[in-house]
Amino acid sequence: MKKLLLASTAAALVASGAFAGGHAKEVKLGVQFGFTGPIESLTGPMAAGAEMAMAEVTESGKLLDAAKVTAIRADTGCIDNGLSTSNAERLIAEGINGLIGGDCSGVTGAILQNVAIPNGMVMISPSATSPGLSTVEDNDLFFRTAPSDAREGQVMAEILQERGVQSIALTYTNNDYGKGLADAIQSNFEAVGGEVTIVAAHEDGKADYSAEMGALASAGGDLLVVAGYLDQGGLGIINAALDTGAFDTFGLPGGMIGDSLPANVGSALDGSYGQIAGSGGEGIEKLKEMAGDAFDATSPYTPESYDAAALFMLAMQAANSTDPADYGKHILDVANAPGEKIYPGELGKALDILREGGEVDYVGASAVELIGPGESAGTYRMIEVQNGENVTIGFK
């Protein structure tokens, strides 16, 4: 009954919105994620999250002159710079007012340099985490609701310190992500007085990790931090460490958090811990409620996607314009204090406040707080493996 009521209310809202929108303008937002490629399983819920925010605003009929917000999806392939650039150009040609994306760090940089900057288009990425994107010359066109990996290093160092870890051995997957994260973990952990006994790279998909394990074991340490991928070399390293008895506890950064790791390693992983970008509390609970069975709102970077779309629309309202050159300056204003706190499902209320000249502090589903060059300060979910499952033990 409740569902039926909700549905009919929504239908009525859509109908009235459509009626009012007959002569109102349309706002187009590009949604450019890797719908094919290495993270294709994540991008479905991400896009659904972004589109839910747009539907919410369209239904409220409160953005500008009851503008209708539509999403135009495009692919990045996650690792395909050529595809991403040409698709982004197509979106510009279709007249988007803002670009949600890209998803993976490499293609996000490519779209920014080749398309967004030349065309003066504002981008908000929900999932690009490379520290390199913090320092890129972006003409204030690039924002992200995901934290930089540099922040993850800081969080990990704090967690290790709180648990009384004195020394760690550190291995990373030999690419930009692994190296950047390993550097961040090492410098932060040393800054809080910890000792990093060795930093050794490992290649993904290699035949044998005995040599790496020999070196890591010889260097020793309270635990082994594996900054890699859970279905790649990271798994091989953990298996080699357990087999030789070199380490029995592991520090697991975001790339190692997933259900397949405890399933593949077995009970020996119990007691290992780590963190992944994500937040708890009111915002995510509301988003979960709103998403219902339509999609998994807790899927990685899905709350961030909802928030990216919401930030665009709130900034447009604050600037009273859909021109990137006008509303770009307002993104930081609506995201941060001062102002009334806004959670998912309250976008209509926020639009009202902004129209009346008030201020909002958008919290959203991922506890948005944009710092520095316009990136998320970053909330992390602390995970511990207990009885063969990843259990969330807190937030930081």
Added chain:
Amino acid sequence: MDFLNAIIALLNFVVVPAVAYGSQLALGALGVTLIYGILRFSNFAHGDTMAFGAMITVLFTWLFQSWGISLGPLPTALLALPIGILGCMALLLATDRVVYRFYREQKAKPVILVIVSLGVTFILNGLVRFIIGPDDQRFADGERFIVSARTFKELTGLREGLAIKTTQGITVITAVVVVALLFWFLNRTRTGKSMRAYSDNEDLALLSGINPERVVMITWLIVAGLATIAGVLYGLDKSFKPFTYFQLLLPIFASAIVGGLGNPIGAIAGGFVIAFSEVTVTYAWKKVLTYLMPEGLEPDGLVQLLSTDYKLAVSFLILLIVLLFKPTGLFKGKAV
């Protein structure tokens, strides 16, 4: 006591893993070297042949596991291994019939066959991924350790543990048995002798009435057996992932060439040389030296000759040095 600890640490992190890895490489290199010796080309499809044989074994292992059949402490995969070998034999005979025979009849140059085998590699690569998917597959069961590091420490009271996995034990024993059988076959049986004759001098062998098609067929059958056994042992010890088998091709070829292409003894020696060099040259000696050196003289650094990033470079450096001084490999193989 400290001396014992040093020995155990060295055994646990260097000797045991290197011996197991070396056996896996040796079995792979034997297959490569047989094809080179008898069919006279470098078969780049060998890594993916291993993956194919292992894949069939994995599928049947799952079937047996679902029926509740097991070998107790030993992995069920050993039971499925003969089926995997049969499947792999069928595949290799089919590829020979469809692809290689055509080029053999043309008397194509070895370099053309090498490129053809590269094409076969990519087709097999796709086939395996298509059937079982690109992800890691688990099929190992039974007892995981012969001796685990923890039990060893409790038993001996030493500070260092020694772990020997069941799969490592099986790998080494199987490798010894297979190699012994292969040598017996090549040196003692009539078919084996005809294969060696064909390898030494094709024309003379033809004149003395050896049927070349039969020799070729038997070679493929043996190679199928070796590849499947190597693939399954590797998958049991590490994990089954199609892509890693493609990566395995490089160290396998390095082993075969260091030992001398076309020479079975060389293939085995080469496998161990490559495995030990990868592990020892990049080993950090800190732990071992800390036990051995008198108090106060323990090293602060890692005492590591080269970072592990360079382990692949090490095996190729050895390959270069060997080829500079002995162009046909450590044991006299055919000139490359």
